[in-house]
Amino acid sequence: MSGGYSKKLALRLDARQFTAYEGTPPTRPEWTAARVALVGLSAALVVLVAGLAALGGWLVLRGFPSFSILGGVPLLLVASALRPRLGRAGDAWHLLGRDEAPTLFALLDRISAASGAPMPDRVVLDARFNASAGTHGLLRRRTLTIGLQLFGVLTPQQRVAVLGHEFGHFVNGDPARGLLTAPALVTPLIVADLVRPSEAHVSGGPLSRLVELAMRPFQLLLERLFLLIGAGVQAVAARDRQRAEYCADALAVRLAGTSALVAFMADAASADKLAAVIAATERGTQANPETARRNHPGAARWKEAADAWRATSDADEALEKSITEEASLWQDHPPSGLRARIARSWPYTDPSVVLSQADSAKIEAELHRFYTRAGRDIAWSAA
Template structure:
């Protein structure tokens, strides 16, 4: 049920009645006054200090809106990659160069002087540090149930068709799990392409939404997503690994005064260095995720190309109802029913909540705006598809000259 709240009688911006869903801080559905408000009851704490979390939320809300406005002006299908992608690539190259220099210098110290010598100790330490800081390129989830092509020929035929429609490669591995989600990723140095479909999610979608889901996920293989590029992986992992490595642990017990002072100074130095590295990690990741969000918008456009705008926008609306999906799947499964009843129960839940759906889309812009979000808010993603659909219709409509003739 929609919980409508009036703020001093009306919105101070446009005079319309303010609204709230699920006890959220009220906002104006018309002019979106107060939609950027920080709502601590609905947000997970990111830094732990309320004033910092409030400030970062406002910053994220503003940057998310700016990115949306910037991308809506580009041609349909353009990547829009820019400064963020360049910065992340340069940072990754610098990090890789630093680790390589550390390994080479350490190896030289180990072999350059006759054994035994004191240079071996720092050399071994540097080589070990380089190994610990090496970039991680991911691996196949051990809990993923890999589906061979001969076991699900219809699924693979659909994947092949969608991949061909959007110009994406066919995944090397297709698997399923029990999550209400789906993802596409690349793993290993060979960058094997992996598609995972959560069975409760997949079974709850209709035919068009399934095509839209495949279009979105396979679109990540061609949308220049920084999370899946080999060259940009160090930006997401290396500084975080370094912060963990230098985090102080343990303490000297039973030593003398000198040992205790030395231990305290060492731990203080480690603590400062760890925090500096971690803050640098957060800063770099927040920049990299701006480019990741740009890639999500493009994946949505590829989803619409494969399934049509209606199916793509319906899929985004479904993602607002993951709690309803979970409830429907649990209830129908316990009753011995399969995916047909999952879809029926979800359709009933969506019909019952149709009145509040526009408000949920707006509220997602507040709830999902974050400096560390890999996806843009669902409400903005859906709005982007709506804008793109309108732009496509205008570009395809005939232009009439003054004499009534049609011009190409």
Template structure:
């Protein structure tokens, strides 16, 4: 909707009387007094769960403290504080329990032959097996790109990685999430970059470069939460928590034999999970700010800010994709020669995001400031990340992707775009 059309459909604010633009697709709100700026928060109230509220509050505090440091001229750099060191120690202790179980189990099998000890040894080894460190593996349910499949895309990733001060990735996965991420998998620590097409497609070329800079910046800055030691310890603790969790709706025998016996160990494991989460939270916050800085360096400040703003309309993007899926599901069959709905899905999504008016972005930014919106509870509040990017002089983007290069990358992603589009739509036509 154009500004002139919005003015023609404007109506007065019930609180202050200021004119409000009206777009039937989005929330009507007042920029003057912020009436109805966040109706969802007003209806839902605080996030459910004491733990989730506590994590969000800590994320806000750490984010504000780091932002003040940047504003005061304190250099923002990766560093090992006491909490990070304690997190590493705790992770070693968690893995030490698993190693102890393996050693004791093996000793019982070898030294106790001819006695009941081997039974205990087998039991210890069976317990240790699901608690072993999980190094992950490449996904097998989404399109995967290797260097021979997408040389132009890998060349861009390598260029961004070099600018960030790290190495590139070994594999690129393309999925249907409104997200992007990096991780290491396998014993040798191969690097995986996952690109969610719903996010990638609605970004401009500078924003895509900035997105790659942010993700690879996590590797460059030694983010504790992305470290294999603490990450695998979290997986082991989660396995402990799962096995020790009280049985829901137990009978009398289960209460005595299982729940009462496992309750205290389960409570201890839950405490260790929370402790490890809190010890890595501040380092994780710093890692996000550092990754944003890399994002701005390689893709430019506007590109980095654009990526953050695009996350504000994630719900709108997911709603648009749901409409596309429902519309496709209503078609009982597709006539011969009719266009495949998957072919134009991403173009329609780009058009939808392009039609979101600026006053809706403004509302989402203000609502995010009020509620402390984050990508998740481990990220600093989005408005703080955005404000941090505006501090200091803005330099030019170190990497600029021209039209020809962008076209080559698009060609390399064409098959993945089609497969993921069909997956989004359900592929039942």
């Protein structure tokens, strides 16, 4: 599919989805044909993998030891490689405890109570200009990740909007985050990785080298085929993931108010530029060893630099440009401009959870040492 055609198709699909939710905030993503197809494909893949494992086990155990083990072991290895993934928590930049940030956790408690969403099992900090929510493991433990670059430059109500949006993913039934659809999304990419030609040359004589060269074109063809299948499945899932984002935005509006979400979308549309402003500011801070080590200003200078940049930029223009620039068949978030526009189309909402300037300042104090650490990471990665 050519880039121009895929962009036009993405714009049409974005517009259609916008029309479906314009004026009426959604609650939960509905079951769609795409979601049914993903669940059906996942079920078929799970049955196939279970069948491979059962056949492999039978061949290994039949008349053990026997030559049938030569067929059973490869089948077991393939079944193991294709087994359903439950997700992993991964390494945390910093796993935040309630005792380290009581005011922040009190805010999370308020958002949980107001939204009806469960509290996350883990609150993780990192140095990115982002925030995310996810589930992992057999028990589906919930993780909320707060990017300090982003959090540090937001107003108090924008912070409520971001956190409320992420809590929305714990209750909105996002189909692409569930166990029922994960196999369809990840299996084609796993197979592509399995058939990819090795970068290292096969050790051995000329015959081994000849076999490697002869197999390489077929491996490359299979790799491209499964990557294409994976991209197609991701494109199918992207529409449902975008529906889930609109549902999370609706909850954010209910909690933080319309104005806060719209203002945050303006920042999201200019995320790369704001991150560059923060990086430039932090490089200046790190250039003074005394300030960097003993008197780091935390996020205060980031906020000043971000506010100065916002004062000279056109937020509405950035939002409009994002409608085209962020459109993609594989993008799991609707364009920021459409998210702001659709929030404005819903009935204007005042916040139900208000974060005062005083409490926001307490949160800043609680996170100060983490901002200091993040500043070093930002300066080093931008160097």
